[in-house]
Amino acid sequence: MRDPITGLLFVLPMLVLFLVFRFVPSLGAGAMSLTDMSLGGEWNFIGAENYARLFDDPKFWDSLWITLLYVAIYVPLTVVAALATALLLNAVVFMRGFFRGMLFLPYVTSFVMAGVIWRWIYEFDGLINGLLGKLDVGPIGFLEDSALVLPALAVVSVWKGFGYSMLILLAGLKAIPASYLEAATVDGAGPWQRFRRITLPLLKPALFFVLVIETIGAFQTFDTIYVMTGGGPARASYTLIYGLYDQGFKFSNLGYAATFGVVLFALVLVVSLIQRRLLDRGNA
Amino acid sequence: MTLTATRPATTKAKPSAKPRRKPFRWPLWVLLALVSAITVSPFVVMFVVALSPPGSPTLPVQWPESLSLKTITDLLSASGFLGWTVNTVIYSVVSVVIILLTASMAGYAFAKKRFPGRDAMMWAFLATFMVPFQATLIPMFVLVSQLGGVDTFWGLIVPTLANSQAVFLMRQFIRDLPDELFEAAKVDGASEWRIYWQIVLPLTKPILATLGVFVFLWHWNDFLWPLVMAQSDEVRTLTVGLASLRTEGAPLAHLMGSAALSVLPCLLVFALLQRYLVNSISMTGLK
Numbered sequence: 001m002r003d004p005i006t007g008l009l010f011v012l013p014m015l016v017l018f019l020v021f022r023f024v025p026s027l028g029a030g031a032m033s034l035t036d037m038s039l040g041g042e043w044n045f046i047g048a049e050n051y052a053r054l055f056d057d058p059k060f061w062d063s064l065w066i067t068l069l070y071v072a073i074y075v076p077l078t079v080v081a082a083l084a085t086a087l088l089l090n091a092v093v094f095m096r097g098f099f100r101g102m103l104f105l106p107y108v109t110s111f112v113m114a115g116v117i118w119r120w121i122y123e124f125d126g127l128i129n130g131l132l133g134k135l136d137v138g139p140i141g142f143l144e145d146s147a148l149v150l151p152a153l154a155v156v157s158v159w160k161g162f163g164y165s166m167l168i169l170l171a172g173l174k175a176i177p178a179s180y181l182e183a184a185t186v187d188g189a190g191p192w193q194r195f196r197r198i199t200l201p202l203l204k205p206a207l208f209f210v211l212v213i214e215t216i217g218a219f220q221t222f223d224t225i226y227v228m229t230g231g232g233p234a235r236a237s238y239t240l241i242y243g244l245y246d247q248g249f250k251f252s253n254l255g256y257a258a259t260f261g262v263v264l265f266a267l268v269l270v271v272s273l274i275q276r277r278l279l280d281r282g283n284a
Numbered sequence: 285m286t287l288t289a290t291r292p293a294t295t296k297a298k299p300s301a302k303p304r305r306k307p308f309r310w311p312l313w314v315l316l317a318l319v320s321a322i323t324v325s326p327f328v329v330m331f332v333v334a335l336s337p338p339g340s341p342t343l344p345v346q347w348p349e350s351l352s353l354k355t356i357t358d359l360l361s362a363s364g365f366l367g368w369t370v371n372t373v374i375y376s377v378v379s380v381v382i383i384l385l386t387a388s389m390a391g392y393a394f395a396k397k398r399f400p401g402r403d404a405m406m407w408a409f410l411a412t413f414m415v416p417f418q419a420t421l422i423p424m425f426v427l428v429s430q431l432g433g434v435d436t437f438w439g440l441i442v443p444t445l446a447n448s449q450a451v452f453l454m455r456q457f458i459r460d461l462p463d464e465l466f467e468a469a470k471v472d473g474a475s476e477w478r479i480y481w482q483i484v485l486p487l488t489k490p491i492l493a494t495l496g497v498f499v500f501l502w503h504w505n506d507f508l509w510p511l512v513m514a515q516s517d518e519v520r521t522l523t524v525g526l527a528s529l530r531t532e533g534a535p536l537a538h539l540m541g542s543a544a545l546s547v548l549p550c551l552l553v554f555a556l557l558q559r560y561l562v563n564s565i566s567m568t569g570l571k
Contacts, residue, residue: 006476007397011405014390017446021424022412028423037426088316091309095317101558102320105327108550108561110505112523116530116543117326120333127329130344159323164571171566213571220418223507227527241418248422249512261419268416 029265032258039252050259059235060243064263066150067239071218074154078214079207081158082165087195089166090173100170104163114160115227119143122152122228143229146236153237156224161217165210172206173199212275216268240264327547333540355541365542367517368525371437372546375510375521376503378441380496383450388492391454392484396466406455409448418508425512433513440513440521444503450495453568457491458484494564497557504549522546 033050037043054060085103089096106114121127122142132138142152176199184194200207222241225231231238231246238246240260248257329343336342337352359365393399394406424443425434433439465487469479485492510521520528526542534542554561564570 004399007393007399007402010389010393010397010476010480011399011402013386014446014451015405017386017442018409018412018448021427021443021446022415022420022448023408025420025423025427026412026415028427029420032423032426041426041430085316085319088312088319091312092316094313099316099320100562101554102324104558104562105324105551105554108501108554109547110507110523110550112505112507112527113543113547114326116526116539117330119530120536120539121326121329125344127344133344159326164565167562167565168569209569216416220416222418223523223527226507226511227530230531244418244421245508245512248425254422254426258422261422265415265419268419269414272414 029258029261032255033262035255036253037255037258039254043255046255050256053256054259054263059238060260062235063238063240063243066235066237067219067241067267070150070154070221070237070239071215073151074157074218074221075211075214077154078158078162078165079210081162082169082210083207085162085166086169086173089170100167103166106160107163109160111157111160111223112227114156115224118152118156118159118224119228144233146233149229149233149237153221153224153228156228157218157221160224161214165214168210169203169206172203176202208275208279212272215271215275219264219268219271240267330540330544333537334544336537338537355537356545359538359541359545364517364525365545368520368522369545371514371519372504372521372523374437375440375506376500378437379444379503380499382441382445383447383499384492384496386445387447387450387454387495388458388484388488389480390451391456391458392480394451394455395458395461396463409451412446412448421508421512424509428513435513435515435519437519440510440519444506444509447499449570450499453491453495453570454488456568457488461487494560494570497553497561498564498570501550501553 032043034045034047035043036046036049089100089103092099119126123129124139124141124144128142129139132140140148142148180198180202181194184198189197220241221239222245225237225239225242226245229237231242240263244257244260244264247253247260332348332351333343334355335351335353336348336355337350338354340348340350342348394402428434428439428443431439433442461484465483466479469483474482505523506521507523507527510519510524511527514520514524522542523546526539526546529539529542
C-alpha cells in the first residue's frame with residue numbers, strides 16, 4: 001500500500017526515539033572521545049589526545065588484556081556447558097521438560113542477584129569454603145586470588161546465562177532428522193562418530209550463532225564484576241567496561257571514558273567481522 | 285539490553301518419521317538430574333539463608349533448625365526496599381507498555397506501508413544492533429543530563445525505549461499477515477488508526493505477549509543504566525539497591541532476603557510462562 005504519510009506517522013515515535021537515543025549517542029561517542037569533557041559539562045576539543053593517553057596508559061592495556069582473558073575463559077566454558085546440557089536433554093525423555101526448566105531458570109534472573117549469591121558462595125566464610133572446611137581443606141580465596149578471580153566470575157556468568165544458548169542448541173539438535181542418525185547407526189557408526197560426523201556439522205549454524213552472541217556478551221560483562229569484586233583484587237578483574245565506568249562516573253573524565261567506549265565498539269565489530277568471515281568460509 | 289545477531293534457521297525441522305521411543309538411558313538421566321540440581325542449588329541456599337531465623341546457626345555451618353519470615357518482614361517494613369520495588373515496577377511496566385505500542389506501530393509501517401526512506405530506515409535500525417549499549421553509555425548520560433533527566437523517571441525510562449529487537453520482531457510477524465485483511469478494512473472505510481487498533485493489535489497478541497515478557501525481564505533485571513541514572517532512593521531500582529546493600533556490607537540475611545524478594549517476580553513469570561519463553565527463544569532467538 002502506497003501511503004507515505006501514514007507510514008511515516010506510524011514510524012515516527014520510534015524513529016524519534018532512535019534518532020535521539022541511539023544515533024546521536026553513537027555519533028556522540030566518537031565526538032566525545034575527541035574532547036576533555038568532565039562531569040560538569042565543560043569541554044575543549046583536544047583532537048586525538050585521549051587516544052594517545054589511552055595507548056600510553058598501562059592500565060588500559062591491562063584492562064584490555066583482562067577483558068580478552070575473561071572472554072577466552074568464559075566463551076568456551078559457556079558453549080561447552082550449553083552443548084553438554086543440550087545433548088543430555090536431547091538424549092533423555094523422562095522428565096525432560098522439568099530438567100529443561102531447572103537449567104533455564106537462572107536465565108530469567110538478574111546478574112546482580114547472581115553476583116550477590118555467588119559472592120557469598122565464594123567467600124572465606126561462605127558456602128564452598130564452609131563445605132571444604134568440614135573436609136579440613138582450604139579455605140580458598142576465589143575472589144581474593146588474582147589467578148582465580150576471572151574463572152570464578154566466568155562461572156557465575158555461565159551459570160546465569162548458559163540456559164539461553166542451551167535452548168538454541170537444543171532447537172538445532174531437534175532439527176537434525178533422526179533418519180540420518182539411524183542410517184549412520186545401521187552403517188556401523190558408534191556414538192562418537194555419529195556426534196562427530198553428523199550432529200556436529202549439522203549443528204554448526206546454531207553453534208556459530210551461540211558463539212557470536214556469547215562472545216559479544218562476554219565483552220560487555222559488568223554487573224557481576226561491580227557487585228562481586230569492584231575490579232579487584234589488585235585490578236585482576238578490571239575490564240574495559242569497568243574502566244569505562246570508573247573513568248566516567250568515579251573520576252568524572254567523560255571524554256576519556258567515551259574513548260574506552262569507542263575501543264569496545266571497535267573490538268566487538270572486529271570480532272563480529274572475523275566470525276562472519278569464518279562462517280562465510282565454512283559455508284563456501 | 286543486549287545485542288543480537290541474525291538467527292540461523294535451524295528450527296524449521298523437516299517432519300521426519302516419528303522417531304522410535306528412545307530407550308531409557310539411566311546414566312544420562314542421573315547425570316542430567318545432578319546437573320539440574322547443581323544449577324538450582326544457588327537459589328535453594330539463597331532462600332534457606334533468607335528464611336533462617338536471625339541469630340541462629342545456618343548455612344554453611346548447618347541447615348537451620350527452623351525457618352522464619354522475620355528477615356523478610358523486616359525488609360518489607362523498612363522503607364527502602366518497598367520504594368525500590370515500586371520504582372522497578374514503574375520502570376518495567378511503563379517500558380513494556382510504550383515499547384509494545386511504538387514497536388508494533390513501527391513494525392506495522394515497515395511491514396505493510398510503503399514510504400520514502402523505509403528500507404534505509406529499517407537498515408539503520410538494524411545497524412544499531414552492532415553498537416554495544418555500553419559504548420554509548422557516556423554520551424547517553426551526557427545527553428540525558430543536558431536535558432535535565434538525571435534522577436527522574438523519564439530520564440530512566442525514555443532512552444531504553446529505542447529497542448531495535450522489538451521493532452524487527454514486530455515487523456517480521458506483521459509481514460506474514462495477509463494484505464487482504466487491511467485492504468478489506470480500508471474498503472469498509474476504517475481509518476488507519478482504527479485498522480492498527482482493531483486489526484493489527486488483536487492479531488499480534490501472541491507476539492506482543494512474548495515481547496512483553498522479554499521487555500519486562502530486561503528492565504526488571506537491568507543494572508548499568510539505572511545505576512548511572514537513578515542516583516537517589518526516589519528513582520533507584522531493585523538491582524541498584526541490591527548492589528548498594530552488597531557494597532555497603534549489609535548483613536548476609538538481609539542481602540539474601542533482598543535478593544530473594546527481588547527475584548520473585550522473575551520466578552513467577554517463569555513459573556507461569558516457561559513454555560512461552562522457551563518456545564520464543566527456540567523460534568526467534570530473542571534474547
